Amino acid sequence: MxxxxxxxxxxxxxxxxxxxxxxxxxxxxxxxxxxxxxxxxxxxxxxxxxxxxxxxxxxxxxxxxxxxxxxxxxxxxxxxxxxxxxxxxxxxxxxxxxxxxxxxxxxxxxxPILSYSVYGFSDLRSGYFIAKDIQERFEKVPGVLTVEIGGVPEELLEVEVSKSKLESLGVSLSEIGNAVRFNNVLIPAGFQDTGSGKFAVEIPSLFETREDVYNLPIKSSGSKVVKLGDVAEIKRTFKDPTTFSRVNGYDAISISVSKRVGFNELDIANKVKAEVEQIREDYPSSLQITPSLDTTRFADDMVNELQGNIITAVILVMVLVVAALGLRNGLIVGIAIPFSFLVTFGVLHFFLGYEFNFLVMFGMLLGLGMLIDGGIVIVEYADKLIDAGQDRKEAYTNAAKRMFAPVFASVLTTLAAFSPLMIWPGISGKFMRYLPITVFVVLAASLAYALIFAPVIGSLLGRRKGDSDKTNDSDDTFLKRNYKKAINFAVRNPFETITYTFLSMFLILGSIVPNYGKGWIYFPNIEPWLITANIQARGNLSP
Missing domain, CATH: 3.30.70.1430 (Multidrug efflux transporter AcrB pore domain)
Incomplete structure (x- = not known):
């Protein structure tokens, strides 16, 4: 969930x-x-x-x-x-x-997470109206924060004043400027109390239609009032453009979509794309709406690849555990993986409010190989107690009691290694904090499983008293035979073993250390998935 x-x-x-x-x-x-x-x-x-x-x-x-x-x-x-x-x-x-x-x-x-280019319209004004309609429809999609329109200048009303009319009517440019400046404002006029309640009173003085601008009074002389429409021609137009957008040789308008914090960007992208398909059906086929940027593809690929890696890692771990411990014990230990991951998802989302990003997935991958260690210790020691004559309930209870300190200390030492990342200062620390917190939650859940749930499950599904465990009891395996030879040689020749070990370490470090000290980078270099080109022309050229 x-x-x-x-x-x-x-x-x-x-x-x-x-x-x-x-x-x-x-x-x-x-x-x-x-x-x-x-x-x-x-x-x-x-x-x-x-x-x-x-x-x-x-x-x-x-x-x-x-x-x-x-x-x-x-x-x-x-x-x-x-x-x-x-x-x-x-x-x-x-x-x-x-x-x-x-x-x-x-x-x-x-x-923005998505950006579309709209082209194929007849003129700039019709393209602007189409873009405004698309903007309003995108803004209704749940999770969308803002929808920005680019490549089209801001619309305005242009007033062309006639000099001859100004002179004939005795109106100056300063009077026109003052009339526009002092009228296009919202003027609160307090409240009116009707006895049964009160309501706010406002003086309507904002320009809402072109007629409001035409009928704006400039000057009065006796019973005659000079209006702005009497001395000027007013028409709808656009500001001088400062940017242009072109796609495949056509003038285009760009529409960029940004998401709200805490919303799933893949869900937002799917809903926006569905809305784009509906828009294409509502407009003529000559209108083209093409995606120019889609960062959610990167997120989708990243999530799918990492989820695939996690599933592959889980399968490999389960195969190795079953091969080493047997099917019955392997299942008892392996249940720790889904248990720990489910607890981690619940804690990260419901208690910490985290999103599912690549650092969370990396933390889960790091914890995957460590979260079964405690369960292996409990199950193996319980098996030894069963071989000693105890029944499985008694064996798993005593194993949990006896191995509590080693398992708890093992998890604490691992968490101690990640604790400096949790208090890493600065922006880098806030960015990387997702990783150690995820590992902390995964290992804490695995500790609870190893000390509480593994003994409970083992008391129900574990090996019964008197049953043989051929996988663990047999010493006639390739791995155990070679390990026995190696450990016998190391114990009989302790000084030679220590000498060979340190000599190997010096040889390895001698080949690695000279390659250090050649600089550092915060993120490794990866193949680019988006290419942009900035071209600067010589001369004083307009957009």
């Missing part, structure tokens, strides 16, 4: 300890953005509690200010502090600047 409910994700869900603020001011140079926008924001952010560093990047018309906190600082409190600081200095920014956008950084939502 826990495995079925666990969402699948490509990367671990970690929150980076920084908050970013983005501000857009059209037409401003990088120098103006740094002086008019970044400087006031930086001065206020330097007073934030818990911040470690404040840095900004300024480009034409855009400023990005980033506040870095300590990795253990409460990111929700950091966002509240940043939003409060932005509201305090909003009046210090140019009035033409757009409202600052505050956002946090997460490993699993910085990039």
């Amino acid at each position: 826990g495995r079925a409910a666990m969402p699948i994700a490509s990367n671990p869900n970690i929150t980076f300890p920084w908050v970013t603020v983005s501000v857009f001011l059209e037409g401003a140079s990088p120098e103006d953005m740094a002086r008019l926008v970044a400087k006031p924001i930086e001065n206020r952010f330097m007073k934030l509690e818990g911040k470690e560093e404040v840095r900004s990047i300024n480009s034409a018309s855009f400023t990005n200010v980033q506040v870095q906190y300590d990795v253990d600082y409460d990111i929700d409190q950091a966002i509240l502090d940043v939003e409060r600081a932005v509201n305090e200095i909003r009046n210090q920014l140019p009035p033409e600047a757009e409202d600052p956008r505050v956002s946090e950084a997460r490993a699993d939502q910085d990039f």
Whole structure:
């Protein structure tokens, strides 16, 4: 149940300890953005509690200010502090600047999981309406966080003022600008109490239709009112494009889909793809919707490959255990594998809220070879007690009591080796913490099985008193014969054995150590699955 409910994700869900603020001011140079926008924001952010560093990047018309906190600082409190600081200095920014956008950084939502290219439309306006319809339909899919449209400029109403009409009616450009600026705002007017209740009163002054702009009063003279439509021509158009998207030689519009935290990205991708098929049926065949990015394919392949590796490893372990201990004892020991994995899935999902990512699967693979050790010790010692004359219930009870300390110490020493990874500081520690925690839960579940459930199952299914165990009792096997020869030689010649061992170690280390010290990398190099090319042209060329 826990495995079925666990969402699948490509990367671990970690929150980076920084908050970013983005501000857009059209037409401003990088120098103006740094002086008019970044400087006031930086001065206020330097007073934030818990911040470690404040840095900004300024480009034409855009400023990005980033506040870095300590990795253990409460990111929700950091966002509240940043939003409060932005509201305090909003009046210090140019009035033409757009409202600052505050956002946090997460490993699993910085990039879209799906991206589609739409082309084959007759003109930009019809393509924009189609993209808006697709955006609304994608946003209704459960688990979708945002749907961004790219490759098309923002739609607006363009006002072309007639100079001759301005002069004839005695209207100035400043009067038009003030009328537009002071009217396109939401004005709260308090509450009205009717005796049986009260409701909010607002003055309608936002532009909602083109007629609202046409009928905007500019100037009054006696009984005559000059409206914006009297002195200007108003038409719907788009902003000057800053980016273009093309697919197979056609103008295209890109649509990117990002997922919410805690949702299964494979389920989201399947539902979005089903919606795409429905959209293709609703529009003419000339409209093409092609996928340009699908990161869920990587997640799907990764999960399938690792699940296949886990199943293969389970089969190999079971075969080896049955071959070494016999069918009856092998089954008692082997049940620890599904038991430990089921407990791990339940704890990780229901108690820790983890997603099923590659670090969780690696942790399960690491724990697979270690989780049966305790069960083997209990079962083998119980078999010796049965050979000594005890019945199986008494034998498994005494085996669990006698082997409690060795089995418990064995698991603790293994967990101690992984404990430094659990307290690894910084972003790397938050990223890698999934691995040791998964191993910890797997081994804790295997310890519970070895000390509690294995004796219970063994008392029901174990070898009865007087039954022979040919697999374990017989010394006439290839492995046991050769091991007996090796151990007899080592015991009779202890100094030679120690000498040969250290000599072999020096030879091996002598061939390995010279290859170290040649640098290090955080992740190994792998074959790329996505290729992008950035081409910079010479000259002052427009988009």
